[in-house]
Amino acid sequence: MTEKRKLTLKDIARELGISISTASRALKEHPDIAEDTIRLVKAYAEKHHYVPNTLAVNFRKNRTFNLGLIVPELVHHFFSTVISGAIDTAKKNGYNILVSQSNDILADEVMACRTMLASSVDGLLISISNETVEGVHLKEFLEEGKPVVQFDKITDHLNTPKVIVDDFNGSYMAVKHLIGQGFRKIAHIRGRTEVKNASERAMGYKQALLDHGLELREEWVKGCKLIHEQEGYDFCKELMESKNPPDAIFCITDLVAMGVLKYLKEKSIQIPEQVGVMGFSNWKLAEIVNPGLSSVDQHGYEMGQKAVLKLIDLIKNHDVENDEIIELKTNLIIRGSTTSTKNSDKVTLQ
Incomplete structure (x- = not known):
């Protein structure tokens, strides 16, 4: 037929x-x-x-009205909310979103970028992989006159707009909250040292301790490579079995914090009476676990909105040389993993 x-x-x-x-x-x-x-x-x-035949119409305009979007993981609460914000905003402005993931691997990110270029997207939105440093492959878009907007995980080696959250202040306020709840021996399970947002969160953690006269012990800082739940579990085990265990743990993400909660529950360590736990990103799971996980809200949906609007603006103005920084404010979502009526060491901090 x-x-x-x-x-x-x-x-x-x-x-x-x-x-x-x-x-x-x-x-x-x-x-x-x-x-x-x-x-x-x-x-x-x-x-x-x-x-x-919209393809023919767009060809005559030298536009496809397609935007590329690359994230480290698709099955990830934070990035899924970013994607939702991006798709909704793009649709309202007459654009489509083509989505891909890098699996947090540089080689996969390069391949995804080349595929986006071959698909003639009008511009690219990207949260870089943990292995990306200079982002040479992203410069190929700029050389083609196609703008790039980075979000969340970024590199300063690339002269593009960046949509980020105030990671330093979010981390600082999270640790300050723990201190206000009476915790004095606060550990941090951090991200990779070469990743900018992980470094900002680690600096916020350290500054909060210094500003409130608390001890900063290197053995209380553990570094993730994959940012997975199992790392949270394993590092919590190390910390709690050490000679000088902490009384609170601040985690790079909620996923890592889930591993911490899992270990503490297995060992019947009371949360937060014996150990407080704080996450970062405010996943939906943070509401569901018992006790609820206190976390720093990154506002992923809004980040997706802002990133798309910035990219469309660059496309309309034929602007690829732009290093504007759009910073979203974080806020604390306090739940049961850090608050206890039994804690008599609470203090009011200015």
């Missing part, structure tokens, strides 16, 4: 005895076209299931 040929504007014009331009303007309800002609053309198009 042969495939049915797609109806074209030329077909409509020939069948109705009008010019192609008249058929095109009638479908757009142009004021110069008579109402009867508009009704006739639209009725014929609807009856024969005419679908406009």
Whole structure:
């Protein structure tokens, strides 16, 4: 059986005895076209299931109205909220989003970028992998005149707009909250040293301890490589089995904090009476676990919105040399993992 040929504007014009331009303007309800002609053309198009060739139209405009979006992980609460914000905002502005993931591996990120370029996206949104440093492959977009907007995980080696959260202040406020709840021996399970947002969170942690006269012990700082739940579990085990265990643990992400909670529960260590736990990103899971996990809200949906609007603005203005920083404010979501009526060491901090 042969495939049915797609109806074209030329077909409509020939069948109705009008010019192609008249058929095109009638479908757009142009004021110069008579109402009867508009009704006739639209009725014929609807009856024969005419679908406009947007690809050809966009080709003439030298635009595809497609945006590329690359994240480290698709199955990740924070990035899924970013993607939702990006897709909703793009749709409202007449754009589509093509989504891919790097698996936090540089080689996969390079391949995803090359695929996006081959697909002729108008611009790229990206949260870089843990292995990405200079982002040479991203400069290929700029050389093609296609703007790039980085978000969340970024590199300063690339001269592009960046949409970030105030990681330093979010971390600082999280640790300050723990101190206010009476915790004095606060550990940190951090991210990779070469990743900018992980470093900002680690600096916020250290500064909060210094500003409140608490001890900073290197053996209380553990470094993740994969940022997985198992790392949280393993590092919590190390910390709690050490000669000088902490009384609170601040984690680089909620996923790592889930591993910490799992270990503490297995060992029947009371949360937060014996050990307080604080996460970062405010996953949906943080509400569901018992006790609820206190966390720093990164506002992923808003980040996706801001990143798309910035990228569209760059596309419209043919601007690829732009290093604007858009910083979103974080806020603490306090739940049961850090608050206890039994804690008599609570203090009020200014």
